[in-house]
Amino acid sequence: MxxxxxxxxxxxxxxxxxxxxxxxxxxxxxxxxxxxxxxxxxxxxxxxxxxxxxxxxxxxxxxxxxxxxxxxxxxxxxxxxxxxxxxxxxxxxxxxxxxxxxxxxxxxxxxxxxxxxxxxxxxxxxxxxxxxxxxxxxxxxxxxxxxxxxxxxxxxxxxxxxxxxxxxxxxxxxxxxxxxxxxxxxxxxxxxxxxxxxxxxxxxxxxxxxGSLRYRVSFDGPGGHSYLGFGQPSAIHALMRTGKVLCDLEVPKDPKTTYTVGVVKGGTTVNSIAAHASMDIDMRSTENASLLALRDKILPCFEKACEEENAHWGITDEANKVKVTVTPIGNRPxxxxxxxxxxxxxxxxxxxxxxxxxxxxxxxxxxxxxxxxxxxxxxxxxxxxxxxxxxxxxxxxxxxxxxxxxxxxxxxxxxxxxxxxxxxxxxxxxxx
The missing domain is CATH 3.40.630.10 (Zn peptidases)
Structure with missing residues (x-):
C-alpha cells in the first residue's frame, strides 16, 4: 500500500x-x-x-x-x-x-x-x-x-x-x-x-x-480497614460508579467531540477502604457549544456517584460521607x-x-x-x-x-x- x-x-x-x-x-x-x-x-x-x-x-x-x-x-x-x-x-x-x-x-x-x-x-x-x-x-x-x-x-x-x-x-x-x-x-x-x-x-x-476542558476529579472519604471498617463508603468505589455514564456516553461526530479519562489514581493497600481517589478527564471539540454541552453532561455524574455510594451504605453523617472536588486544570477555547x-x-x-x-x-x-x-x-x-x-x-x-x-x-x-x-x-x- x-x-x-x-x-x-x-x-x-x-x-x-x-x-x-x-x-x-x-x-x-x-x-x-x-x-x-x-x-x-x-x-x-x-x-x-x-x-x-x-x-x-x-x-x-x-x-x-x-x-x-x-x-x-x-x-x-x-x-x-x-x-x-x-x-x-x-x-x-x-x-x-x-x-x-x-x-x-x-x-x-x-x-x-x-x-x-x-x-x-x-x-x-x-x-x-x-x-x-x-x-x-x-x-x-x-x-x-x-x-x-x-x-x-x-x-x-x-x-x-x-x-x-x-x-x-x-x-x-x-x-x-x-x-x-x-x-x-x-x-x-x-x-x-x-x-x-x-x-x-x-x-x-x-x-x-x-478546544479542550480538563478536570481533576478528587473523591475523598473517611477510609478504613477493609474488614473491620466494612460499611464505610469508598472513594474508589465512588469513582468507579461514574464508569457507566462515562463509558456509555455518546458524543457528536460532527463537530468532532471527544473525551477520555487519562489518569486514575487512588488507594494505598489492598486491604484498605480507599480514603482518596482521583481521575483526570479530558474533553475536546472543534466547537465551543458542543464542548460546553459535553461538560454539562459529564460533570453532574461525579456528584451523583457520591450520592449513590453514600446511599448504598446508608451514610447520612456528613463527616463520614464520600465527597467530590472538581478542579479545572485546562481550558483551551x-x-x-x-x-x-x-x-x-x-x-x-x-x-x-x-x-x-x-x-x-x-x-x-x-x-x-x-x-x-x-x-x-x-x-x-x-x-x-x-x-x-x-x-x-x-x-x-x-x-x-x-x-x-x-x-x-x-x-x-x-x-x-x-x-x-x-x-x-x-x-x-x-x-x-
Missing part, C-alpha cells in the same frame, strides 16, 4: 483573486527572490541555532533560561521594544512603514517543552537526523522564527504593516496556553492575525482550533474560520508559490486557539524539515529542505502585511 500523502489543495475552493495577485507580485520581485535565497544560504546557520536552542534547558513553568536567551537574540537581530512580559513571553516589534492605522501580525513559536528540568537535552546526530527531546517541537519553530526575522532585517525589507515576533510560554500541557492567554487578555487587543510556528513539516496547515480568512489564503498561496503540496488542512490544539476563538485569523504551521516521536525522549528531527519553512512563513507575512515598493497586503484591520 502506498504511503504517499495526498495533496489537498485541488479539493479546496479557488484562492481569492486578490490573494493570487499579491503572491504573484511578490514572487516576481527581486527583493523577495533575494530573501528566499537567503533562507537557503543560511540553512546551516538556522540548524545550528536549532541545536543550540534545544540544548538550552526549558521545562513546564521553567522557560526562563530560554526566555533570557531569546531576549538577547531578538535584541541582536535589531527588533524594537524587546522585553520579557509578566508571564515570560519574549516580545520584539518590527514596525511597518504604511500609514496608520497599520495592520498588526504576530508570528510566534513556543519556548516551553513537556520535559522535566533535569532532562538531558544534548543533541545527537546521525547523518541528517538529529535526536533530542524538543529538537522539533518547538526548537525548530524557534529557529525558524529567528530565520524569518533575519530575512527581513538583513535585506531591510520594509513591510507596510507591523510585525510582532513572540516567543511564548506555556503552550504545552498544563501550561494551558498561559502565554497567549496573557497576550490576548484584552478582548480589544490590537492584533489582526496570528501565526504559530509549532513543528516542522511546512505542508501541514492547522487552520482550526480544537475552540475556533474555526472560513477559507477566505487571510491566514488560510496566505498559507495556501505560499505553498503554491514554492511548489509545495498541502498535506494537512485540519484542526488541533495550540497557541493559535486563543486568538482564533476571539475571531482573529490564526493558524499553526511547520517551520521546516521533518520530525516524529514528539513529546518523547527519542524525538527525531530530519534536516531535509528545512529552508522551506522560513520561506513559507516569510512569504505569508509579506502577503498579509504588504511590502513597501512591491505590493499592498491583503490583511485588513479587524473590527473592534
Amino acid at each position: 502506498s504511503t504517499e500523502k495526498k495533496n489537498l489543495e485541488p479539493g479546496l475552493p479557488p484562492l481569492l483573486p486578490e490573494t493570487k495577485t499579491v503572491m504573484d507580485t511578490l514572487m516576481a520581485a527581486d527583493l523577495i527572490k533575494k530573501a528566499l535565497q537567503l533562507a537557503v544560504d543560511q540553512d546551516d546557520l538556522c540548524l545550528q541555532e536549532q541545536i543550540a536552542i534545544t540544548e538550552t534547558p526549558s521545562s513546564p513553568f521553567g522557560e526562563e533560561i530560554r526566555g533570557k536567551d531569546f531576549v538577547e537574540r531578538f535584541t541582536k537581530l535589531g527588533l524594537l521594544d524587546v522585553h520579557m512580559d509578566e508571564v515570560g513571553n519574549v516580545i520584539g516589534r518590527r514596525p511597518g512603514v504604511g500609514p496608520e492605522p497599520r495592520t498588526k501580525l504576530i508570528i510566534s513559536a513556543h519556548l516551553d517543552t513537556v520535559f522535566a528540568k533535569d532532562t538531558n537535552f544534548k543533541v545527537r546526530q546521525e547523518g541528517n537526523r538529529f535526536y533530542a527531546p524538543s529538537i522539533g517541537d518547538d526548537s525548530r519553530g524557534l529557529a525558524g522564527l529567528l530565520q524569518v526575522i533575519r530575512m527581513f532585517q538583513e535585506l531591510n525589507i520594509q513591510t507596510l504593516g507591523d510585525i510582532i515576533f513572540v516567543a511564548t510560554v506555556g503552550e504545552e500541557g498544563e501550561g494551558d496556553l498561559r502565554g497567549v492567554k496573557h497576550l490576548f487578555r484584552d478582548p480589544n487587543v490590537d492584533v489582526d492575525a496570528f501565526m504559530s510556528l509549532d513543528w516542522c513539516d511546512p505542508s501541514e496547515a492547522i487552520v482550526g482550533a480544537t 475552540a475556533g474555526q474560520q472560513p477559507y477566505e480568512s487571510p491566514v488560510c489564503q496566505a498559507i495556501r498561496a505560499g505553498l503554491l508559490a514554492l511548489g509545495l503540496p498541502l498535506h494537512m488542512y485540519a484542526s488541533t490544539s495550540g497557541d493559535h486557539n486563543v486568538s482564533l476563538s476571539m475571531g482573529i485569523p490564526s493558524l499553526a504551521m511547520g517551520a521546516g524539515g521533518r520530525n516524529w516521536k514528539m513529546h518523547t525522549l527519542e524525538e527525531v528531527y530530519e534536516h531535509v529542505d528545512a529552508y522551506q519553512g522560513p520561506q513559507l512563513a516569510f512569504l505569508m507575512a509579506c502577503a498579509m502585511s504588504g511590502v513597501n515598493g512591491v505590493t499592498k497586503g491583503f490583511l485588513k484591520k479587524r473590527a473592534r
